Amino acid sequence: MKRFWIQLAFLGLFTLIIMSGKMVLWLGIFVLSLLIGKVYGRFYCGYICPMNTTMQWAEKVSQRFGWQRGGTPKFLSHKWIPWGVLVLMGVSMILSKRILKFDMPVLIVLIVISIGLTLRYKQEVFHNHVCPYGALLKATGHSPVYTTQVDYNACIGCHKCEKVCPSGAIQVNTNTRKASVDPSICHQCTDNCAGVCPVNAIAYKK
Ligand code: SF4
Ligand code: SF4
Incomplete structure (x- = not known):
């Protein structure tokens, strides 16, 4: 229950940051979590990540209506997919800024994708096979002290x-x-x- 309130607080903070257009602040939270992950593990995923928080709600809806199926779909089983998503995110952010003169809200796009996938597949499919943040956190949080x-x-x-x-x-x-x-x-x-x-x-x- 305590975790629920922490997640809700970070979702509120994320919403405020999005509305103020200062996404660099969220990037700062993520980079800090990435570094601290060496000691405390992937707590960013469990407590801070807005995708994880909204996916939990999506999963409840999906289970209520019996939409969710087990297993990882074949098209998402390749190891490089999260890294490919990371590159795609970076390229689309740069191009949208340079050509279209606006900041692509990549995290919002990822939230929509994560909710859509979770309505059909178990949460772990997005966490372990799609999420680019997860791929980065896996790198620093693979053998934490705690x-x-x-x-x-x-x-x-x-x-x-x-x-x-x-x-x-x-x-x-x-x-x-x-x-x-x-x-x-x-x-x-x-x-x-x-x-x-x-x-x-x-x-x-x-
Ligand atoms: S093993 Fe699974 S349920 Fe337990 S802390 Fe890790 S992610 Fe959470
Ligand atoms: S499998 Fe072992 S660790 Fe997991 S719930 Fe059962 S007793 Fe606990």
């Missing part, structure tokens, strides 16, 4: 955490029947997985 972890001895392999993870970061090994977290794609949202673990085996720690 991260969400599973107590190997306490885990009973019930799979409950897997079902609620929005990024597919927590998986139960079929042989050991123990869960583990991939920090490179974990959003450090914690309340999702830790909230459902029946034996309190999940914690954010050093």
